[in-house]
Amino acid sequence: MDQYLHRRHRLLTSSRPLPDFDVVTADGPWLHLADGRRVFDGSSGLVCVNVGQGSPRVRARVEAQFTRATYAGAAVVRPHVQLELMDRICRAVGRPQDSVALVTCGTLGVEVAIGLARNIARARSGKRRADILTSNLSYHGNSALTLALAGNHARRPRPEDGLDLGPAFPAPYPPAHDPGPGQPPACDVSCAEEVAKAIDDRGAENVAAVLIEPVNGTTGGAYTPPDGYLRRVAEICRARDVLVIHDEVLTGLWRTGTPLASHHWDGAAPDLCILSKGLGAGYTSVAAVLVDPDLAPLLRHPGADPLPAMGTMATHPLQAAACLGVLDELEALDRTALRARGERLGDRLRTLTGLPGVRDVRGLGHFYGVEVAPGLLWPLMEEAEQRGVFFYPFTGTGHPKSEGLVVAPPLTSTDENLEFLTAVLGAAMAALNNQGRVHSPPTRLNI
Numbered sequence: 001m002d003q004y005l006h007r008r009h010r011l012l013t014s015s016r017p018l019p020d021f022d023v024v025t026a027d028g029p030w031l032h033l034a035d036g037r038r039v040f041d042g043s044s045g046l047v048c049v050n051v052g053q054g055s056p057r058v059r060a061r062v063e064a065q066f067t068r069a070t071y072a073g074a075a076v077v078r079p080h081v082q083l084e085l086m087d088r089i090c091r092a093v094g095r096p097q098d099s100v101a102l103v104t105c106g107t108l109g110v111e112v113a114i115g116l117a118r119n120i121a122r123a124r125s126g127k128r129r130a131d132i133l134t135s136n137l138s139y140h141g142n143s144a145l146t147l148a149l150a151g152n153h154a155r156r157p158r159p160e161d162g163l164d165l166g167p168a169f170p171a172p173y174p175p176a177h178d179p180g181p182g183q184p185p186a187c188d189v190s191c192a193e194e195v196a197k198a199i200d201d202r203g204a205e206n207v208a209a210v211l212i213e214p215v216n217g218t219t220g221g222a223y224t225p226p227d228g229y230l231r232r233v234a235e236i237c238r239a240r241d242v243l244v245i246h247d248e249v250l251t252g253l254w255r256t257g258t259p260l261a262s263h264h265w266d267g268a269a270p271d272l273c274i275l276s277k278g279l280g281a282g283y284t285s286v287a288a289v290l291v292d293p294d295l296a297p298l299l300r301h302p303g304a305d306p307l308p309a310m311g312t313m314a315t316h317p318l319q320a321a322a323c324l325g326v327l328d329e330l331e332a333l334d335r336t337a338l339r340a341r342g343e344r345l346g347d348r349l350r351t352l353t354g355l356p357g358v359r360d361v362r363g364l365g366h367f368y369g370v371e372v373a374p375g376l377l378w379p380l381m382e383e384a385e386q387r388g389v390f391f392y393p394f395t396g397t398g399h400p401k402s403e404g405l406v407v408a409p410p411l412t413s414t415d416e417n418l419e420f421l422t423a424v425l426g427a428a429m430a431a432l433n434n435q436g437r438v439h440s441p442p443t444r445l446n447i
């Protein structure tokens with residue numbers, strides 16, 4: 001047995017068989033394989049390589065910090081580089097006065113946001129406020145707490161592991177509100193009343209926050225909320241002294257065409273928001289939790305509970321330097337051109353809905369879910385990869401279960417790159433059709 005086959009059973013990073021996809025080098029959006037082929041990264045790795053690989057700007061920042069100091073715990077050393085990063089992040093997402101907790105990954109960002117929200121809610125309106133309410137089509141990380149809270153039951157199949165926590169309300173998307181055969185999707189702004197009901201059922205005095213992905217990530221595959229939904233959720237929460245936390249781990253920093261996904265809708269701004277994938281951009285593991293300036297002072301009040309935000313490697317200087325390089329890259333992008341390219345990508349992808357086997361295309365900016373008929377996902381990924389594009393899958397949850405490809409190329413992709421991506425996807429679907437592997441009707445509405 002070759003060394004790789006032998007060792008891959010011992011490496012416990014994925015419940016699926018570990019891949020044979022053998023990347024030896026990478027530059028920009030391209031992955032160079034051991035067999036000499038190059039493959040375009042159509043999903044930015046796990047939707048994080050937002051500015052491509054091998055950035056000279058990131059490298060320059062990390063090298064400069066490396067020569068200064070490679071460790072400086074923020075609890076004991078004046079955190080210059082971290083303070084610089086805090087200011088840059090806040091400006092980048094249009095929340096210049098926010099306070100920021102820097103931590104080591106998306107999951108921990110969510111955990112720390114929960115801790116901060118509880119502290120704020122308790123300081124403001126009562127010590128019992130502990131509950132965090134989530135939707136049944138959500139993913140917020142892979143710790144025992146975040147898996148228990150969220151609605152992605154594919155990742156947490158056993159009810160007893162839910163610790164009696166969540167999820168608390170139906171997401172405003174078809175798998176959660178199935179309208180029935182032949183009916184158009186029934187989701188609209190009124191879905192927000194489910195959030196009001198969930199808070200009132202628990203008793204608002206027990207609830208610290210509602211935690212939501214403003215655009216659904218990889219659980220449902222890029223569902224976007226009905227117009228007015230996020231604003232109405234914010235109003236419902238404010239009327240009950242409940243905080244709103246937006247999990248923008250995946251969507252933050254221009255993935256959806258705006259600095260934050262919530263910027264697509266008026267009145268949707270949250271009290272706390274979590275950034276991660278787009279901030280580290282695959283160069284470093286990091287998350288930032290932003291707290292509204294009207295609320296942050298409550299965290300420092302005499303008598304406030306201890307901050308949940310410390311850790312040996314949190315706010316590590318090399319991490320912070322890499323993030324500054326990523327922000328340099330994002331600032332260098334032509335935003336108008338970026339938005340236009342994202343829209344063209346969406347338009348091209350939506351033409352695929354005419355093909356047999358493609359049930360839906362949804363999303364915005366540089367983030368789409370291409371839902372396919374059951375049984376097509378893995379062969380489609382293979383056909384696409386053979387033609388030169390890598391895609392990450394979403395394998396869904398809810399009823400009916402949806403599955404498909406996450407289309408999320410680096411924000412630095414060119415028009416030519418994106419044309420290549422959509423052409424390959426069309427050709428891969430056509431190949432499956434020609435092989436007689438597509439048997440189901442074309443779109444979700446005809447199911």
Ligand SMILES: Cc1ncc(COP(=O)(O)O)c(C=O)c1O
Nearest residue numbers: 105106107139140141217249250
């Ligand atoms: C919306 C969302 N929240 C949280 C997480 C967890 O982030 P991490 O994998 O960095 O722990 C993810 C990861 O995919 C995510 O998509």
